[in-house]
Amino acid sequence: MSADLTADLFATAPRVPLPERLRPQSLEEVVGQQHLLGPGKVLRVAAERQQLHSMILWGPPGVGKTTLARLLARSSGLPFISISAVLGGVKDIRDAVEQARLSGQALVFVDEVHRFNKAQQDAFLPHVESGLFVFIGATTENPSFEVNAALLSRARVHVLQALTEDEQLSLVARGAQAMGATIDGPSAQTLLAWADGDARRLLNGVEAVALAADSITPERVREVLGERQRRFDKGGDNFYDQLSAFHKSVRGSDPDAAIYWLVRMLDGGADGKTLSRRMLAIAAEDIGLADPRALQLAVAASETFERLGSPEGELALAEAALYLAVAPKSNAAYLALKAARAQVAADGALPVPWHLRNAPTRLMKELGAGAEYRYAHDEPEAFAAGQTYLPEALVGRQFYSPSPRGLEGRIAEKLERLRAANQESAIGRSSEAADR
Structure with a gap:
C-alpha cells in the first residue's frame, strides 16, 4: 500500500473521542469514587481478591459507571458482556447466557437497567442465583423504585458520587495535556459550569474547544460550546x-x-x-x-x-x-387532620349526640333531637360554655393544638380561655347537681 493511500485512510478515519482515549485502564487511574475504590474500600478489596459480587451502580451521568464495570471485569479475569437496556431485550439476555456458559461465568453489565421492564429484569434472576452471571447494573434512577425487589435482593447497591470540583479540574488538565492545549483557571471554570458535573461531557467540551480555538478564553469556550447544559430530568x-x-x-x-x-x-x-x-x-x-x-x-x-x-x-x-x-410555620392543621382520620378509622361511625341532631319532625322532637342545644349567638361572647360537640365517647379529646407562632399564637390563647370557661361551667353543673 502506498504512503499516500495510507495517509488518505488515516485522514478519513473517525477520530477517537477524547473521553474514550482517556478512559482509565486500571482502578488506580479512576478519578473520584474513592469511597468505593480507595485502599481497603469495598470494590477495591473485591477486585484485588477477585471476589466480585452482583451489584447496582447508582449515580448521576458521567461519573464512570461503565468504566468501573469494565475495570472490575478486567481485574476479575471474567469475560465482559455489555447489554444496553435502551436497545436490548430478552434475546440479548439469552445470548449472554450462551456466552457465559462457554466460559463458565461472565460479568454481565446492563447499562440503564431501570429501562428494562419487570419480565426482562426477572430473566436475570436464575443466572444471578446460580452464579453464572456476576451482574452489574448501572442506573441514574433510584433502584428502590426502578429495580425489581427480587433482583435488588441479589445485588448490593453502591452509590457513585458526583465528581468534586478538584476532580473535574484534574480531568480538564488531563484532557488539555492530551490535546496539547493550555486552559487557564477561568476557562476551566467555564467548562465545569457547562458540563454540569458530567465527566464525559466535560472532556468532550475540552476536545471541542481545543480543536476550535487557538487561544482558549472563557468567552471562546462559551462561543464554541453554546449555552451551558444542565443536568435535569423533569420526571426522574x-x-x-x-x-x-x-x-x-x-x-x-x-x-x-x-x-x-x-x-x-x-x-x-x-x-x-x-x-x-x-x-x-x-x-x-x-x-x-x-x-x-x-x-x-x-x-x-x-x-x-x-x-x-x-x-x-x-x-x-x-x-x-x-x-x-x-412566614411563621405550623403543621398543627396537618396534624389535626391526621389525628382525626386516625380516630375515625379506629372508632368507626360513632353516633351524633342527640342535642346536636336536627328535629324537623314531631317524632324527632319527641325522641329528644335538638333538646338542650344552646344557640351560641345567644350566649355571652357567642360561646355556650359547657356545651359539647363531639360524640360522647370522645368528649375532651383534642385533635388541634395550635402552635405559638403567628396568628395561631392568638388562636391558642383564645382556645385556652374557652376551655377554662368550659371547665368553670362543668364545675358549676357539678355543684348544682350536688345541691340537688
Missing part, C-alpha cells in the same frame, strides 16, 4: 431531589435557599405549574393557620402563572416562595 430523581430541597428550604425558613432551588428548577425546564402546586401544598401543610395569607398568596401566584406563563409569571412564583419561606 434529579427533579424530585431538587423539589424536596425546595420544600425543605421553605419549611426551614431560608428564603435564599428557597429562591435558589426555585430558580434551579425553572432554569432546568421544570413546569411552573408543578412548582405552584407544591407551594399550595407547603402553604397548607407547613404554614397553615399561623398565616392564612400564605395560602391566599400561593393561590394568587398559581393563577398569575396560569395567565402569564414563563418568564413573566415566574416573578409571581418567586414572590410566593419568598413569602412562604419567611
